[in-house]
Amino acid sequence: MATAPLPTVTAGTTLLALIAFAANSVLCRMALLDDNIDAISFTVVRIVSGAVTLALLVALRNPAQLRRRPNWVAGAALLAYMVLFSLAYVTLGAGSGALVLFGFVQLTMMGVALLSKEHFPPLAWLGLAIAVVGVIYLVRPGAEAPNAIAALQMAGAGIAWGAYSVIGRGSQYPLQDTAGNFLLCVPFALLLAILFWQDQVFSIRGLGLAIASGALASGCGYAIWFRTLPHLTTSQASIVQLSVPVIASIGGVVFLSEAITPRLAIASVLVLGGIALVLRGRV
Secondary structure (H helix, E strand, O other): OOOOOOOHHHHHHHHHHHHHHHHHHHHHHHHHHHHOEOHHHHHHHHHHHHHHHHHHHHHHHOHHHHHOOOOHHHHHHHHHHHHHHHHHOOOOOHHHHHHHHHHHHHHHHHHHHHHOOOOOOHHHHHHHHHHHHHHHHHHOOOOOOOOHHHHHHHHHHHHHHHHHHHHHHOOOOHHHHHHHHHHHHHHHHHHHHHHOHHHOOEOHHHHHHHHHHHHHHHHHHHHHHHHHHHHOOHHHHHHHHHHHHHHHHHHHHHHHOOOOOHHHHHHHHHHHHHHHHHHHHOO
16 A cells, blocks of 8 residues: 655645755855855854754744753764765765765665664665666766765765754654754864864855855754654655755756756656655555
8 A cells, every 4th residue: 555645734844845955955056166165164154053043943932942952963963964065065066966965865764764674665675776776877987977075975964964864753842952953063063163264265155155054944944854754754754855856956057057967867867766666665
């Protein structure tokens, strides 16, 4: 029996979160182009602005929740994801970077789903295999292949975000816990700013894009995502995120004049086809 359709509210919030994830890719790539800002400064501003936004949202609802005990594992995963994400986007295009990122998010979360013995029928296995082939096809050596080091950095970011998403599924207070995790990252982000101060480059445009990424796409987007996560299975949560590269690719074309290469187009078709099969095969 196929999975029942998601409730309208859950489907809507899931879509908003996915658009926010794609916006992060476009905003980061846009900010790092033409030396608008360096990768570490982008990360620092993104973390601080996200933490401030989330803290304000929590304070408006229930200030006492800001004193919740932080989750150090979640905070470390979030910090690793954000640093590696920015470093990778120095080189990668918005669409190809997002495809590598969420390909490894999927592999991480599906691995957790299998270890926790979620039911996974043959059709879903086929879909997973097709999606993985799509990611491998994208990063295989060749003229259109993304930079190998940047692809590895983005793969690491995907593993970190997958782990962070798995941890977040168990949260009973998603907004408060997301705020706490961002606040936990702030001192480490400031330490990075001090360590790499000689490499700092930023403009008003770069700072504005980093703030938009932190406050809107990350702060608000993650709050929506972790509020939605409890209504999704681990496998559903991993699979739907693979639609982000397509959204990011469209954003890259519209806002960054990036080309949709044959390799990216074929990889996207394989990945999205795999998504459809997994969602159809889930029971």
